[in-house]
Amino acid sequence: MKTFKCGGIHPDENKFTRHLSIETMPMPKLLAVPLIQHIGKPAALIVKLGEQVKKGQCIANADGFISASIHSPTSGKIKKIENHPHSGGKFVKTVFIESDGREEWAEGLNTDEIDFKKLSLEEKLKRIKDAGIVGMGGAGFPTHVKLSPPKDKKIDTLILNGAECEPYLTADHRLMLEKTDEILKGLSIIASFFPDGLKIYIGIENNKPDAIKLMNEKASPLGFEVVVLKPLYPQGGEKQLINAITKRTVGNGQLPFDVGCMVNNVATAYAVYEAVCKNKPLIERVLTVSGMAIKNKKNIKAPIGTMFSDIVDYCGGIASRTMNLLISGGPMMGKAQYSFDVPVIKTTSGILFIDEIKLAEKKERPCLRCGRCEEACSVNLKPWLLSNLAQKDVERTLEYGLNQCMECGSCAFVCPSKRDLVHWIKYAKVMNANIKAIGATERQ
């Protein structure tokens, strides 16, 4: 079993939904589609209030180089356009679409499957760009940008990320079991963008033996190698996965293509397949609904823009009266939400309803200097030092590698004093950005 070189933790897996097959959720009456579902510039709105849209119709165009277009997940009428809570924590301009129940596809979309080998590279890239595909593992980096790296960078290794190291989440696991052929086709499409001689790995954690077996059977004839990974968080992190599989190290400030690698999530590969072979834009995604406070835990395929309240209704409602945490994403990197009106976006890999008494009693205590956060850190930082500096001298955090931190939360998980290490690091990043912005305006 392979793993990355330093740090890592192994929280309780709690993958309750691993045996439940993916259910397709019925279309809710009202969908809220935010204009920010990816890293980069918000998409530019091209529809008007009251306009009739069809399923899959583009409602917002990619605005700028790093941006992705957004499509209507259903056919119906644009009811309102206003600021609405977003799973990122801020208010974001959101398009509300009232479904008319007819589910009419826009022209030329959702066609019968075609052979992707007949399409030229430009056509494939155009289809991926038009479908608005972004990295669905969580970061949401537009895939069409990722697939066209700078000319001088040579990619020799392609990695499919099926690690799914976050506890609770099983969406990628189920997708690998149920849509194996489609994922492998999607991977072949991504591979076709790069020259021959490309090494293709599929990284799967050892806690998914059925997926490893199935992938081995189907991927080996295609020449892809399945790599069994040790179940360790954050194995699914881009830099960690590259290190575990290829032993290469992505340094500070480098991107994966600097070391000749590219990592794609299984959900992204599936979306690429659907976009290229079926001309189907990214309007739905598979996500895990789990946690102790929800009645029926499920893996569901939900349209983008489904509000969490609709998902609660579909999953039988809240079972526990003491539910105290609603998380969009996994328990480690996901964000706590304050409202059930938050919609599902392209990067929502799960929704968790946590009922934890310990959380209510959580109190921050002074740092013991035990060094466990340093041991757990997978990028060799000193989280205790960063969090202390964030409170005293925020600019010095940059000297200690603040920007290398990917906020995986391992340090805060192991901290015996329950310190908000990740929150302080996030705070330091915001404050440093502010200082930089003030400096820039003063120079002008």
Place this chain on the structure above:
Amino acid sequence: MTILTPILILSALTFILGLCILLASKKFHVKSDPLIDTVILMLPGANCGACGYPGCAQFAEILVKTRDTSKICPVGGNDLSYELGRILGIKMDDAKPLSCIVLCNGNKTTTKFLADYKGIHDCWAVKEILPSVKQCAYGCVGLGSCVEACKYDALKIVDGLIKVIEENCVGCGVCIGKCPQHVLKLTEKKVKKYHVACSSVDKGAITRKYCTNGCIGCMLCVKACKFDAVKVENFCAIIDDSKCVNCGLCAKVCPVKCIHLTEYAMASKKIAVKKTDDNCGGCEMPCSVKGLGEDGTLGY
């Protein structure tokens, strides 16, 4: 005899080294204006940055070099300006003491809370993950990032809302940059003005849902004002300081009572009213009769 040799050697050494120091001090002598040191001693020494320079020393240097009459230490005010002018032999301009006001009046009881926030105690940290701790995304977060920044103990959190203690506030403006919500603003200290204590740009109905003290943009104040000084922009009233005569009519009609006088003015029960020909009736007596004191203030 043996003691004499070291004594001689050491005396010679002392003499030579002393000579070196003398030469060095002559050669590397830095000419400095003794006035600068005097001025530094007179300045408050808080290095607050209110004058626009990094600290008191830099301010003193610039002041002594340029003799610019418009360079004023806002903390010291007119008294200090007069003293400095006397020393430098110039007549300084009149200082306009400034003070902070808060453009929000949504405290714990009037504003609903968004969630049970358990993260770190800092407004900027909240803004990274939530619109605000309170439901209103535009008002004071109430965790006191500005309190830590204030060097004069002029800010405190009361009921989850920031309050300015006017006596302590020197108008340095350091807190303004520390507020992620931009609810702090500088105004002239001596001239007490009415201001709208709300920053919400949500529609009236939404503001009302979040906060019972928020401006709902009802336009009553606009209609009440006889001097065309109030307007509503983005569902929030704005009072134009240049036109306002401080009659207080707008505050009387405001249904949510979000048009405030500053704390200090309310405590002293006196406000500065401009004398006008138009009898607005804000003071309930015509200007032409009496009421205005010699200093232009009016006892309520």
